[in-house]
Amino acid sequence: MNASSSILLVDESKIFLTIEKQFLRTALATLHEAHSAAAALTLCRERLPHLVYIAYELPGQNGAEFCRMLKQEPKLSRIPVIVICEESRPDQVAASQRAGCNGVLVKPLDRLRFLEVGRSFLVGIRELRRSCMVTVRYRGKPGDFTTRGLDIGSGGLFLDSSDHPPLGEVLRLQIQLCRPGGKGPWIEATGAVAWINTRERPGKPSHPPGFGVRFTDMNVQDSGLLSDYLAGLERGGEKV
Known part of the structure; x- marks a missing residue:
């Protein structure tokens, strides 16, 4: 590009x-x-x-x-x-x-x-991503897990986790759009593991161990809630 x-x-x-x-x-x-x-x-x-x-x-x-x-x-x-x-x-x-x-x-x-x-056709169209701290539940092949999301955008998010599913694994996600313990709305999405960050091989040294998820499906209502949440972060409406 x-x-x-x-x-x-x-x-x-x-x-x-x-x-x-x-x-x-x-x-x-x-x-x-x-x-x-x-x-x-x-x-x-x-x-x-x-x-x-x-x-x-x-x-x-x-x-x-x-x-x-x-x-x-x-x-x-x-x-x-x-x-x-x-x-x-x-x-x-x-x-x-x-x-x-x-x-x-x-x-x-x-x-x-x-x-x-x-x-999806032109990589130079940048995705708005924002630092955050949100609660994420996800279901993979081994079972159900709860962790924190540390940055989020319209196309996916990064999960803080010492364990990680394999690349490409499809996950069902539930994301609460607020800080842990808050009362923000929950949204659901399907996503695939797109990259993995480890201490031994950090793809992004500024991130802790964890993995990035690329959203593959999200309904219109939840997409709208995510848009509103990102806009709030862009305006500085939530401290992260």
Whole structure:
């Protein structure tokens, strides 16, 4: 990932484009924008962006039609396209998927979900991570465990533990979004062990022994609670 990476944002609304650019303010990429499918296709031919976020509803051709045309051009077909559909419009989602899009988002946009989907195609979209101290229960193959989470983001968290499951093991997680002993809400997620930190081989010397978990599934309600919690940490609303 380098400074030559680029992201194209397509929406006729300048307000939505401003919101999306704010979401991507820490991305290691150049941001381009277009206001129609035709303009977006022209820009793709000229600039070959590494990722496209495009609104479904546009003047002229819609986001699904743009995606279909882009995927038909060999030079452009590998560009990932994320279509942003209107709320409660499963027909838009279905049309976008038939057109070959790589991902779908639904308005109103959730910042963490927006970044999470984009990050799966472009690693330069940074994940907001915050130091924390939360209670985590997890279920793995040997049984149930309770430990502390020491940093958390939209894509995963780090668990303080001298024992660790093997890399790749899938865990069921329950996370209380507050300091131990507090009254914060519990959320649930599924995650996979992504990396391990040991005293002998510390991947991150600043961290104690433990392991990192990458979230693989979380329902919309719990994702919203996590977003609110992270926003509170970003504002300094909870001492960690």
